[in-house]
Amino acid sequence: GAVVSQHPSWVICKSGTSVKIECRSLDFQATTMFWYRQFPKQSLMLMATSNEGSKATYEQGVEKDKFLINHASLTLSTLTVTSAHPEDSSFYICSARRLAGVAETQYFGPGTRLLVL
Amino acid sequence: GESVGLHLPTLSVQEGDNSIINCAYSNSASDYFIWYKQESGKGPQFIIDIRSNMDKRQGQRVTVLLNKTVKHLSLQIAATQPGDSAVYFCAENRRPGTASKLTFGTGTRLQVTL
Numbered sequence: 213g214a215v216v217s218q219h220p221s222w223v224i225c226k227s228g229t230s231v232k233i234e235c236r237s238l239d240f241q242a243t244t245m246f247w248y249r250q251f252p253k254q255s256l257m258l259m260a261t262s263n264e265g266s267k268a269t270y271e272q273g274v275e276k277d278k279f280l281i282n283h284a285s286l287t288l289s290t291l292t293v294t295s296a297h298p299e300d301s302s303f304y305i306c307s308a309r310r311l312a313g314v315a316e317t318q319y320f321g322p323g324t325r326l327l328v329l
Numbered sequence: 330g331e332s333v334g335l336h337l338p339t340l341s342v343q344e345g346d347n348s349i350i351n352c353a354y355s356n357s358a359s360d361y362f363i364w365y366k367q368e369s370g371k372g373p374q375f376i377i378d379i380r381s382n383m384d385k386r387q388g389q390r391v392t393v394l395l396n397k398t399v400k401h402l403s404l405q406i407a408a409t410q411p412g413d414s415a416v417y418f419c420a421e422n423r424r425p426g427t428a429s430k431l432t433f434g435t436g437t438r439l440q441v442t443l
Contacts, residue, residue: 216372246430255418255433256373305372317363318431320372 215239216308218321225296226329232292233324235306241286242308246318247279250303262289296328341440348406350437352419355400361422363431364393364404368415376404376417406439414441 215238225231235245243264248256260281261269268281280292289308293300303325307318342348354362360381365373379386379393379402386393392405402419416438420431 214375218372255435258430258432261430307372317375317378319375320365323370323372325370 214308214310214319216306216319216321218304218306218324220324221322222325222327224327224329227297228295230292230294231296231326232290233304233306233326235289235291235308235321237287237308237310237319240308240310242310243286244309245283245289246307246309247281247289247291248305248307250305250323252303256305259291293326296326298328301326301328338435339438339440341442342409343442344409344411346409348404348409348413348439350404350406350417350419350439352402352404352434353400354402354419354421354434356421356423357397357400359421359423362393362395362402363420364391364402365418365420365433366413366415367418367436373418409439409441411441411443414439 217236217238219234223231245262247259249259250256258271259274259279260271262281262283264283264286270276278294280294283289303323305320305323307320309318340348340350363378364376366376367373377386377388377391377393379395381397384395390407394403404417406413416436418436419434423432
């Protein structure tokens with residue numbers, strides 16, 4: 213299989229606090245993981261590409277100082293939403309790309325729903 | 330700008346019938362396409378993929394057709410079941426041989442009626 217987990221599955225926080233979301237590939241190694249954001253009834257928007265052992269690559273318009281990404285191992289990437297505000301409330305989804313097999317195939321985590329009050 | 334889009338935002342199909350979900354893409358350099366299924370509150374689930382050197386690929390109850398001439402992609406679901414109700418996204422790999430970032434279409438909601 214190709215299982216990707218995320219933790220937490222949902223989080224509610226006060227405005228101004230920071231929230232860390234973990235993304236793990238459980239049964240395979242992933243040199244590259246991706247972070248997406250999805251607003252209600254919309255498609256997935258790529259935020260950044262997380263590369264193991266190097267800096268993340270952010271998409272245009274995504275603030276790298278606000279969305280901190282760390283990819284410390286081949287099975288774990290974290291996204292930290294710093295000083296979260298209500299407009300950051302969204303569904304955050306990670307994906308992982310396997311080393312073997314079709315390189316372009318991404319397997320997605322179950323998502324983390326963030327609500328900032 | 331370039332995009333991957335879907336013709337129908339909502340598709341209603343009777344249980345047992347076949348479903349066809351369409352997707353148009355605009356980047357002729359894209360070489361890899363994937364269909365994902367997303368149920369409410371969950372992450373996208375891989376369904377089937379196809380490379381640009383193919384025009385058809387079959388899976389279990391699903392078939393993906395690729396028409397590069399008109400840049401059109403479709404997902405066919407045979408004998409649609411209630412469990413198939415979800416939003417379906419097509420995604421394309423727009424940068425062959427590089428970072429392999431996927432760009433997602435807008436999605437089509439499939440509603441299966443009994």
